[in-house]
Amino acid sequence: MAASWRLKILPWIVLLLFAVRSAGFYLPGVAPADFQRKDALMVKVNKLTSVKTQLPYSYYSLPYCRPNVIIDSAENLGEVLRGDRIENSPYVFEMREHQQCNIVCRKVLSQKEAKELKEKIDDEYLVNMILDNLPLVVPMRRLDHEGSMVYQLGYRVGLKGHYTGSTEEKYIINNHLSFLVKYHKDQETDLARIVGFEVNPFSVKHEYDGAWEGNKTRLSTCDPHLKRSVVNSENPQEVEPNKEIIFTYDVEFKESDVKWASRWDTYLLMADDQIHWFSIVNSVMIVLFLSGMVAMIMLRTLYRDISQYNQLETQEEAQEETGWKLVHGDVFRPPAHSDLLCVYVGTGVQFLGMVVVTMLFAVLGFLSPANRGGLMTAMLLLWALMGLLAGYSSARLYKLFKGGDWKKTALKTAFIFPGVVFIIFFFLNALIWGEKSSGAVPFTTMFALVLLWFGISVPLVYAGSYVGFRKPALEDPVKTNKIPRQVPEQAWYMHPALSVLIGGILPFGAVFIELFFILSSIWLHQFYYIFGFLFLVLVILIVTCAEITVVLCYFQLCSEDYHWWWRAYLTSGSSALYLFLYAAFYFFTKLGISKPVSAVLYFGYMLIASYAFFVLTGAIGFYACFWFTRLIYSSVKID
Structure with missing residues (x-):
């Protein structure tokens, strides 16, 4: 029996290992050897990035100096999806040994190479490098704070402007x-650890006497025999076909008081717009105050209603029932398209579980920005594992609605939301592939994502549905009438569309300030690290979604409208609409994207984010209203 059980799970283990390996995961101690000599520090190059196009490109897509052999570093799933392409470079340092005027190589630009360089300069592309897992930054002095420094991630490929007294705009390259x-x-021990990696780029039209002798050539524009390099920025290196470009570098080592454990602190404060703590805390306090007021009003009103109804029953007064008690015979009637509601509620539970666990890991420091791609990798794996909760939740609700075909509902839960997201993602990836960007997800990674979906998430959803459907169904606190009652004409302010749109305002208000910094970290290539505060915002979001849905559900029942199932989901879920509208506002006010493809990518990815936010907030609101209705109808005496 034990051997048979092992044979059954063996294919799933093999499938999981293949998916993990295809996605770029490596177990500790078995990662591929790093292409770096023990007595040297090798600088690695990463993607070229631009906030104007949002399309990353490989470093060697431009005519930069290449090593003898280009070796790709092992990347995890998150790095591949982010478009990271980490490779070795010809920049090699000796630890604590200053170098000046080192010649890397000489290039003569072709017509095509000059055109590509000019295009990247026009789009303001930045070159990203890595040394000992630290990204390269350019220090810049802030104009609004004297003595304060900010750090730009990566250096510009080049600049465009008027140089050497010319009236014509010229392109220059930082060589x-x-x-x-x-x-x-x-x-x-006299041992040293790297705690900072900075660069100052220059454009220099190098000159030399005599014949070219490779790295031994003596440059007249950069003399290594002097104590400092002579960089003549008044004569920059232009980008033109058949122009000779000589790439050089200096390296200086400087002792720092920053300890190795704190070396990322500087990088985490690189954003130009510093976080306004007072503004954020003030917004949080307003949301908490409103939530407390809403909760107090609801508790007092409900207490009065329940006391009044129970008192009427004990006095046996033959008075006509009014308000929410009047619809007790229809309030738990299954809604239209109940199977679809079960699917979206289960998906929301899956997303909530993924977000909560991810936040906990991030707060504990396991998903810091130092671990590139770790956050996205963790989210994808947790999404697959949380399929168990999705199947269980959808099956429990489906059985409450007296459904019989739980397998069909389980398959819908496993495929509807991921299927829609995958279709949008595949379309966007095709656009990126058409632009020949390194951000395009390779076929092997796409195949690994499909394996994680079909090999882990789908079976877990099915298993959760099986367990959930086998459990006894929940008992409704009141009996449902056979003939549905007619809903009276509603006031204009209780119209479903209006109440749904109003319900999404408060949850969005709880997160919109933090949303600004999240969008900046994604689209302006800044680091986001305040996971503790983000977890607090998540808790406030959950409380706000629950309370606003309960309030509007109570008003709906008092108006004798018992169709609350779908409206409870859509009330808090409508906050996703405001999120998408805010993303559009952010696009037109903060980003300088001009290419149509980049705009489609932005709105495509924000559509996916808004869709995920919809299922998350919708499920929270639904369960809050579900608990509320069961509580109030079990608290009154009903014949």
Whole structure:
């Protein structure tokens, strides 16, 4: 029996390992060897990025100097989806040894290479490099704060403007890099660890006497025999066909008091717009105050209603029932399209479980920005594992509605939301592929995502549905009449569309300030690290969604409208509409995207985010209203 059980799970284990390996995961101690000599520090190059196009490209897509052999670093699933392409470079440093005027290579641009460089300069592309897992930054002095520094992630490929007195705009390339490597030295062992990696880029039209002798050529524009490099920025290197470009670099090592454990603190404060803590806390306090007021009003009103109804029953007064008690015979009648509601409620529970667990890991420091791609990788794996909760929740609700075909509902739960997201993602990836961007997800990674979906998520959804459907169905606190009651004509302010749109305002108001920083971290390539505060915002969002849905559900029942199932889901779920509208506002006010493809990518990805936010908030509101209705109808005496 044990051997048979092992044979059954063996294919699933093999499938999981293949998916994990295809996605770029490596177990500790078995990762591929890093292409780096033990006595040297090798700079690695990453993607070229631009906030104007949002299309990353490989570093070697431009005519930069190449090493003898280009080796890709092992990347996890999140890095691949982010468009990271980490490769080795010809920039090699000796630890704590200053170097000046090192020649990397000489390039003569072709017509095509010059055109590509000009296009990247026009689109303001940045070159990203990595040393000892630290990204390269360019220090810049803030104009609004004297003495304060900000750091730009990566350096510009080049600039466009008027140079050397010319009236014609010219393109220049940053071909001389002045690196600064900061290290922290242990006073006892004299060992050093890298704690900072900065660069100052220059455009220099290098000159030399005599014949070209490779790295041994003596440059007259950059003399290594002097104590400092002579960088003549008044004569920049133009980008034109058949132009000779010589790439050089300096490197200086500087001891720092920053300890290795704190070396990321500087990088996490790189954003130009510092977080306005007072504004955020003020917004949080307003939301908490409104939520407290709403909860107090609801509790007092309900207490009075329940006391009044129970008192009438004990006095046996023959008075006509009014308000929410009048619809007790229809309030738990299954809604239209109940199977679809079960699917979306289960999907929302799956998403909520993924978000909560991810936030907990991030708050504990397991998903820091130092672990590139770790956050996205964790979210995808947790999404697959939370399929168990999705299947269980949808099956329990489906059985409450007295449904019989639980397998069909389980398959819908496993395929509707991920299927829609995958179709949109596949379309966007095709656009990225058409632009020949390194952000296009390779076929192997796409296949790994499908394996995670079909090999882990779908079976877990099915297993959760099986367990949930086998459990006894929940008993309704009141009996449902055989003939449905007619809903009276509603006041204009109780119209379903109006109440749904009003219900989404408060949940969106709880997160819109934090949403600004999240969008900046995604689309302006800034680091986001305040996961503790984000977890607090998540808790406030959950409380706000629950309370606003309960309030509007109570008003609906008092108006003798018992069709609350779908409206409870849509009330808080409508906050996703405001999220998408805010994303459009952010696009037109904060981003300088001009290419149509980039605009389609932005709105496509924000559509996916809004869709996910819809199922998350909708499920929270639904369960709050579900608990509320069961509580109030079980608290009164009904014949």
